[in-house]
Amino acid sequence: FIQMLRSAKKRDVLQLLRRAPEEMLPFVVEAAVAAQSVASLAALSDFLDFGKEPKSLLEKFLYAAAFSPRPSAELLRLVLDKLDGKRLAPEVWETGVIAVGSLVGKLCQQKLCGLQQEVERGVETILTGLRGAEEEPEVVVYLLALGNAGLPETIPTLLDYAEEGPTAVVTAAISALRRFPARNISSKVKRAMRRIFHGKRKSYEKTCRLAAAEMLLDNEPSPMDVLNILLATNELETETATFLLLKVQNSLR
Numbered sequence: 001f002i003q004m005l006r007s008a009k010k011r012d013v014l015q016l017l018r019r020a021p022e023e024m025l026p027f028v029v030e031a032a033v034a035a036q037s038v039a040s041l042a043a044l045s046d047f048l049d050f051g052k053e054p055k056s057l058l059e060k061f062l063y064a065a066a067f068s069p070r071p072s073a074e075l076l077r078l079v080l081d082k083l084d085g086k087r088l089a090p091e092v093w094e095t096g097v098i099a100v101g102s103l104v105g106k107l108c109q110q111k112l113c114g115l116q117q118e119v120e121r122g123v124e125t126i127l128t129g130l131r132g133a134e135e136e137p138e139v140v141v142y143l144l145a146l147g148n149a150g151l152p153e154t155i156p157t158l159l160d161y162a163e164e165g166p167t168a169v170v171t172a173a174i175s176a177l178r179r180f181p182a183r184n185i186s187s188k189v190k191r192a193m194r195r196i197f198h199g200k201r202k203s204y205e206k207t208c209r210l211a212a213a214e215m216l217l218d219n220e221p222s223p224m225d226v227l228n229i230l231l232a233t234n235e236l237e238t239e240t241a242t243f244l245l246l247k248v249q250n251s252l253r
Contacts, residue, residue, distance in 0.1 A: 005035035013043035026060045033064040036072050050082050050092070058092045066099035066148075068106070073116040076103040080121055094141050100125060101145030108151065123151065130157070139165070140172040147176025152184050159192050167205040170196070174211040178218070185219040194225070198232070206240055217247050226251075 005013060013032060020028045029048075032040040050058060065071065065079050083096045104122040113119055126149065130142035143161060146154050155177065162173035174196075177189065196204050196212035204212075216225045226248060233241035 002031050002034050005031055005040050006037045008037075008039060010039040010042045010046075013040050014046055017043060017047045026057060029057065029061050030064040033061060033068060033075070036068070036075055038074065041072075041074050041078050045078055045081070048082060050086050050088060055089050055092055058089075059095050062092070062095045062099045066095075066102040068103075070110065071103050071106050073107060073112065073118040076100070076107060076116075076118045076122055079103060080118065080125060083125075097126065097129065097141050097145045098148060101148030104149040104151070108149070113151070123149065123154075127154070127157070136166060136168055139169050143169065143172040143176050147172075147179045150179055152180070155180065155184065155186075155189065159189065163192055163196060163201060167208060170204065170208040171211055174208065174215060178211070178215055182219050185215070190216060190219070190225075194228075197229070206237070210240060210243070213244055214247065217244075217251055221251065 008016075017025070017028055017032070029044070032044050044061070048058065048061060062079065065075055068075060079096065079099055083093070083100070088096070100122050104119055104126075107113070107116060107119050126142055126145045130139065130146070133139045133142055139161070143158065146158060158173045158177050161169050162177065163170075165173065174193075177185075193212040193215045195201055197209050197216065199209070213229050217229065221229075229244055230248060233244050236244070
């Protein structure tokens with residue numbers, strides 16, 4: 001079916017989308033995304049009205065885009081265009097922002113960073129949204145999108161939120177940082193994780209401290225890091241201390 005869509009003209013794909021039975025429509029949308037031909041994406045652009053379509057169908061489209069193994073710049077442009085300047089249901093907006101991060105990350109893995117305007121636009125969309133976000137849940141969504149994008153130049157931004165934000169924001173920022181490969185986890189990142197775990201700047205919730213400790217233990221920990229984490233388990237709750245001890249034992253094995 002996808003092969004057929006790849007060779008179809010825009011008007012044929014559009015007619016198929018408009019005539020598909022309601023229960024089949026999500027499948028056709030997903031297949032059109034997978035086809036990623038100029039015609040299928042143009043047909044999706046004409047067909048999908050983010051102001052009218054049911055949330056379930058829009059989320060299906062965004063999930064299909066986010067999980068596309070080798071997305072095109074045109075697919076990212078389509079997602080950005082559909083999100084741009086529209087009043088969306090919270091679930092659709094959230095899925096859309098995270099999908100943009102995923103698409104940016106996969107396009108950069110294809111060595112298209114700096115070569116495609118859509119990638120730059122996607123990164124700017126996330127960063128601008130993050131700077132303007134006032135509500136905590138919004139900040140969390142943008143941080144998760146940055147984690148999906150996995151761009152090393154955004155690590156300083158993630159560190160700022162990791163050290164200064166409220167609990168949910170700190171947890172999301174560290175979660176985003178944990179998605180980077182070990183080569184990107186610099187001494188600066190590790191120093192920030194130590195400050196969070198040991199509460200050097202302020203008192204952090206248990207979940208934040210635990211995430212920071214995991215970050216240190218998962219990225220070539222120094223003997224001193226391991227020793228300090230082990231010593232700190234004396235002050236932690238039994239469950240948290242047990243989890244960290246198991247983590248250390250697994251590292252040793």
